[in-house]
Amino acid sequence: MKAIVCREISDDIATLKLEEVELPALQPSEARVRIRAAAVNFTDILTVQGKYQHKPAVPFTPGSEAAGDVIAVGPAVTEVKLGDRVICGGLGCYAEEMHLAAAGLRKIPDGIGYGEAASFTVGYLTAYVALVRRARLQSGEWLLVHGAAGGVGLAAVDLGKVLGAKVIATASSEAKRAFLKDYGADHVLPPSGFREAVKGLTAGKGADVIYDPVGGDVFDESTRCIAFDGRIAIIGFTSGRIPSIGVNIPLIKGFSILGVRAGEYGRKYPEKGRENMAAIMRLLGERKIRPHVYARFPLARAVDAMRTLQDRSVIGKVVLEP
16 A cells, blocks of 8 residues: 655655555554545645654654545454444544554544545644633633634634634735634734734733744733733744743733643643543534535645645645545
8 A cells, every 4th residue: 555654754754655555464463544635734745744742763654643434444443343433533544544453443424535534633622621621611712723714723713712712813815814704713913913803802801812823922912911810821823933021020910821732731631531532522513613625636646735735825724635
């Protein structure tokens, strides 16, 4: 079967190649999954470049979330059966097939496509941990979402509305802001110069919760429009600059800065991790959340798909379809 293979760590993702590879023998507790869609995440690019926290040994196949069909099961497998449509995750999703622990597979709810199923977990799990577990967002509060047209940002807009928040979204282009307005954001703003607009919308109070996957100047300006007792959830630094702050500022203004690592949260608190996953799966099954697939690429064009994330042209998620 074919897979995308990384044989060297490099800033140039064009070093990735489509190769013929052979999977190891299927273990008793594993299932073989035929991948129908694999999501492209910014962390995949960072992993190939050696800039992510997890640094796998080369050679490896990138990708961390996918969906497909169970085509074989080991003799000890009871969780899934042949033909089941499943959501899966773990390094190696940019491939035609994977071997995965059957206990970690989740069945795709009826009526949900492979692309949507493959591309919802990372974004919505991050949003759920950030908004529910860490920031404890309440119905009626003001939520400011930065990078709102990206995968994790759009999930926060969507989940924020489900939780009853009044959502202000920032995005870098008119097209993205128009999409966000149609998608359900109450207000949309450019990603700079938003401070006074947020204060105006909130009658001078500021945002109760700020969801920031961007960092840099966006974080700096956010500290100027955060409410007293507000919470800034730090998701990442897609701007490229990790900001810093004097601790006198949150002291005087009475706000909290919260780090969000959704996967690590589940590892530290396994029971809560299972509850988090069950919650987003339930919302997906009930059609209360709406994963948005912006573009679909064949597996052979994985590098092109990754570059759409690099050039910031994506609204929502991009998927590979082997």
